[in-house]
Amino acid sequence: MNSRKTRLVLAIVAAVAVFGYKTLHHTPDTDSGKTIASKQSTAPVAPIKPTLLGTLAFTPCSLSSPFSKDALEAQCTRLEVPEDRGQPNGRKIALNIAWVPASENGSATPDPVFFIAGGPGQSAVDSYPGLDPVFKEVRKHRNVILVDQRGTGKSNVLSCAADDDDGSTGTPTPEVMQAKALACVDTLSKQADLRHYTTTDAITDLDAVRQAIGAKQINLVGVSYGTRVAQQYAMRYPAATRSIVLDSVVPNTLGLGNIFARNLDDALALQFGVCSKNPACKTALGDPRAELDTLLAKLRAAPPTVSYRDASSGEWKQDVLHADSVAGMVRMYAYMPLASSLLPKLIHEANGGHYEGLLALIKMMSGEMKDAMAMGMQLSVVCSEDAASMVAREEDSHTLLGNTMSEGMAAMCKIWPKGTPPTDFHKALATQVPALVLEGEFDPVTPPRYGSEVVKTLPNSRLFVLKGQGHNVIGAGCMPKLFAQFIEQADGKHLDASCLDTLAYAQPFTSFNGAAP
Structure with a gap:
């Protein structure tokens, strides 16, 4: 990876990395004629009779990720949905879905767990294997469902190729970043209407999957940007939401442009x-x-x-x-x-x-x-939902990151096709649904005060701030045990969290x- 590409990626992606880090990448999908991430790993194990879950027919597959040394046996399928639900006869997206069955055969409860990856731009299917040990107790009696959000993984991934090193130095200017984004739009518009890859589109997809597998209710586990998806789903489909776990939460009320x-x-x-x-x-x-x-x-x-x-x-x-x-x-x-x-x-x-x-x-x-991140999908989300907050601030000018990122993102969003979120999109989630909210004391992206804000309107919630931890804390210390107890009981208020007192600062x-x- 050359120095110019490194600087461009750091300047662009770090700006939204609730939101992560990647090189821009573009690879043809040899399975579907679409575009997919090159490290997707759901190849069928053997051509055997499909297994039905609801109306969906699954076949065996193995899941792996760069952060997990062992392959995870699962069942995989696809579900076609309209790209634009206002045009149901138009272009379709094949959602990539993996089902990790309950480990104790025949004991699965009817309310599965849906894991929602962060980014925006990460693949749930690729991200999950490294987290599977955290779900060990949960998976004894519950299926885990992984849906690559539209624009990620094998769900018509939206990624763009970065140019080779042009010999220049320093951080790319907003003008350079805008030109890169415009080239990305030109490339991706051949395979997608970029206005329809937002969080609102994604939660409609999730509910289509819920209905297809025959689940009356589901439990949502979101990490980072995935917490926004989980909150939006719980807001739009409260009757279908049994519980939510929000790890490193992004408040609905928050514009992400300059945080x-x-x-x-x-x-x-x-x-x-x-x-x-x-x-x-x-x-x-x-x-x-x-x-x-x-x-x-x-x-x-x-x-x-x-x-x-x-x-x-x-x-x-x-x-x-x-x-x-x-x-x-x-x-x-x-x-x-x-x-x-x-x-x-x-x-x-x-x-x-x-x-x-x-x-x-x-x-x-x-x-x-x-x-690890689909940049085009990321821009479709943040430019549609957060563009108004992408402004430079004097108080940020002397920070480590300064205003370069917010200025660059604003320039890119000026030319990026945008969807229209619901008028109440940034309204705080207020629901009786049981919620477990997790924050790391040292989180550099979603600090503990975000969790404190979110639980104010969630009367059946419990907030844990984990001492000395950073971002994505569900696997820290005894948190997997508490997570499993919460999913089992759908009650966070009575959890005995004294085991978290043993967490120590990294010296x-x-x-x-x-x-x-």
Whole structure:
């Protein structure tokens, strides 16, 4: 992945990464003639008689993901739905669906769990295998249903190819980003009406799947952007919603255009504060935020060419280390405080002229996250639902991310085809449906105050803020056990959460041997 492409992706995708990180990618779908993500993994195991769930006929398949070493046996199928429900005889989308059956045969309850991935732009089918251990107890008696949201995975994925390196440096201007988006529109409009790939379209698809499998009610588990989908579904289909789990919640009321810079700086203050409060770490590494600012100033003035060892091949390579790449890497590692505990040491080493560790991590991250997000679908969602909030703010100008992202996203959304959300789209979800709301104390994207806002209008809800955790916390500590109890009982208020008290802060590395004793 070249430096120009790295900078473009960091500048664009980080702006919406409730919302994640990827290189733009475009691959033909050899199965359907559509376009799919290249790492979809639902190949049939054997040509045997399909298994019916409701009216849908499923065949065996294996699910895998870059973050899970083992394949997960499942059942897969497709369901055709209109792209534009106002034109039911027009173009159809084949929704990619996977069914992970209850592990105790014959014991499945009638209310399955629907897992909804984040992004927007992630594939639920590809994202789930790494989370399956979290669902172990839930899956004993409940089926898990995975639906690739339209525009992701194998549901007519909307991704665009990035241009090769043009030799320029620095962060792309809003004009460059707009030109890239316009080229993306030209490409994707051949296969899709980009106005019809919004959250509102997606929840109608989810309910079509619910009806097709014959489920009267479902339990929704949403992570990050998936919490917006879950809230919108519960708002539009309350009778069909048995319970909702909102992990790293995005409030319905929130416009996502310029939340990222301030939220990241606040989270870094907390995460780096663990080092500042540790005498050994502070003595060895100084003030991590001041060190980061010093490093970024150096890199902006004179980005160095660095030799580093490639994590996948073990080969020594060279590339230029840019400030924008470091800022993007810091942001992504801030999602995971355990991983970010290495950052103060790496930043301190880089200020001493040792850049190789930092660049190796950046390259490893870019490789792991490649193809994880469908950028075209992401733009269809955020430009339709959040464009009005994409404005620069003076108070963000001196943050790590600044206003570059909100300005770039605003430029792209000016030319992106937009759907029209319902007039009450940004109304707070107010329902009696039982809800479990999870937040990480150090979340750089959806901080705990978002959870506090959401539960105000959910009388049957329970909020857990997990100490020292970042983004996507359902798998932390004893949370899987509490999650399973909530799904079983549909009651969060009586959960005994004392086991969460054992969660501890990740101590920063003061050397490459680990944290100080």
